[in-house]
Amino acid sequence: MGKPKVGVYGLTGCAGDQLVILNCEEELLDIAGALDIKSFPMAMSGGDENCPLDIVFVDGTVVQPKDEEMLKNLRERAKLLIAIGTCAVWGGVAAMSNETPREELKNKVYGPAGQVFDTVVPQPLSSFVKVDLAISGCPIEKEQLLQAVASLLHGDLPRLPNYSVCTECKMSEYPCLLVEKGQLCLGPITVAGCKARCPSYGRPCIGCRGPVEEANVSSEVRLLREKGFTWVDIQNRLRTFAAPADCFEDKILKEGANA
Ligand code: SF4
Ligand code: SF4
Numbered sequence: 001m002g003k004p005k006v007g008v009y010g011l012t013g014c015a016g017d018q019l020v021i022l023n024c025e026e027e028l029l030d031i032a033g034a035l036d037i038k039s040f041p042m043a044m045s046g047g048d049e050n051c052p053l054d055i056v057f058v059d060g061t062v063v064q065p066k067d068e069e070m071l072k073n074l075r076e077r078a079k080l081l082i083a084i085g086t087c088a089v090w091g092g093v094a095a096m097s098n099e100t101p102r103e104e105l106k107n108k109v110y111g112p113a114g115q116v117f118d119t120v121v122p123q124p125l126s127s128f129v130k131v132d133l134a135i136s137g138c139p140i141e142k143e144q145l146l147q148a149v150a151s152l153l154h155g156d157l158p159r160l161p162n163y164s165v166c167t168e169c170k171m172s173e174y175p176c177l178l179v180e181k182g183q184l185c186l187g188p189i190t191v192a193g194c195k196a197r198c199p200s201y202g203r204p205c206i207g208c209r210g211p212v213e214e215a216n217v218s219s220e221v222r223l224l225r226e227k228g229f230t231w232v233d234i235q236n237r238l239r240t241f242a243a244p245a246d247c248f249e250d251k252i253l254k255e256g257a258n259a
Contacts, residue, residue, distance in 0.1 A: 003036040004054035004152065009074060010042060011067040012094060012122075013060030016139035017085035018042045021057070024142055034153055053078040055152060061087040061094040063122045075129040082133045082148065083125045089136040090210040090242035094122035098243055123244060133157050138208035138241060141193050161192040164212045165205050169196035177204045182227045184237055189215035189247075210242040217247050218255045 010018050022043055024031060035055075039047030056078035062068050075081055086092045097105055098121055106114030125131050135144050144160060151158040165187040169176070177199055178185040185204035187196065191212040198205050211217070217238070224234050238248050 003034060005051065006035045006037050007047075007053045007056040007074065007078065008037070008040040008042070009056065009058050009070070011058065011060030011071060011088070011125075012063035013085065013087045013092065015042055015059065017059035017088070017137070018057075020084075020139045020142055020145060024146065027146060031149060034149070051077070055080045055082060057082045057084050058125060059083075059085040059088050061092050061122045061124065062120065062128060063094050064119055066118075068120070068128055071125060071128055080132045080152070081125070081129060082135065083131045084135050084140050084145070086136045086138040086208060086210050086241050088125050089131075089134040091122055091124045091244045092138065092241055095124070095243045096239055096241075098122060127244070135160065136191060136210045137193060144193055162213045163192050164188055164215075165190045165192050165194065165196050165199075165209070168192045168194070169199045172196060172200065174199045177202070178223070178227070184224060184227075184229055184233060186220070186237060188223075189217055189220045206237060206240060208241050211245050211247050215247050217252050221253055221255075 008018055008021060018040075019042075021031075022028070037044070038051055038053060039049055041047060053074075056074045058071065058074060058081065060067070062071060083089045087094060091098075100108075102119055102121060106117055106119070110117070126134070133148065135148060137144070144158070147158045169187055172195070174196060175181075176185075177183040178187070183204040185199070186207035187199065187205040189211055190205050190207045191209045193209055196205070221234055225231070235253060238253070242248065
């Protein structure tokens, strides 16, 4: 079997997840040797923008009509579409402001000049196309990327953690910032993979990897309310990285907030 034909693309976002690929300094030559990289606009010029692809990695959020057009074109070209980064998987910070109508938002930020921007309500990739694998993180963890590449080369999809940051935190025996210090930590409902990086530095998890499967959001909200946090504090933090997540629906949040 020949090398898989691969494309790496970014929609609206900071491109940090593409940068993680380029930052694989020790492994970069192996990656480049194992994959037939057809296009990676951030890293190379003269890519083939029309050829069929075996795998396409996409970061960023759909924020502009041209993002949706590009994403649908990539989906048609690729056998496997991999969403990389919390923006691609959950909408990220771009989707944080979805509750405010776009016209109002443009006006608030840019004044009348903002009307020239053609934007849509920010949404993750899965709102528009089938996503075969989602690797979240802001940015993604290099180890998970390498694990994904290794699995894909063997014709598999990687098994990513389906447990919470709290699990990693407890395994490392860090003191609990929520229970012991009353800090607004989202570790109980955030998907693991970062080895509880923030609690390891004495900082609460702000949920940058997005919600874990079956996150018990109402319990987290109830606990935080008991610790004295306001409903607005909690809601703002929950919505920072994954506002469109189903588990953050108002009815679930309010259930916890009113408890
Ligand atoms: S500090 Fe945060 S991540 Fe660690 S155990 Fe406590 S709630 Fe969980
Ligand atoms: S601890 Fe939370 S905020 Fe920090 S890197 Fe991990 S998921 Fe992101």
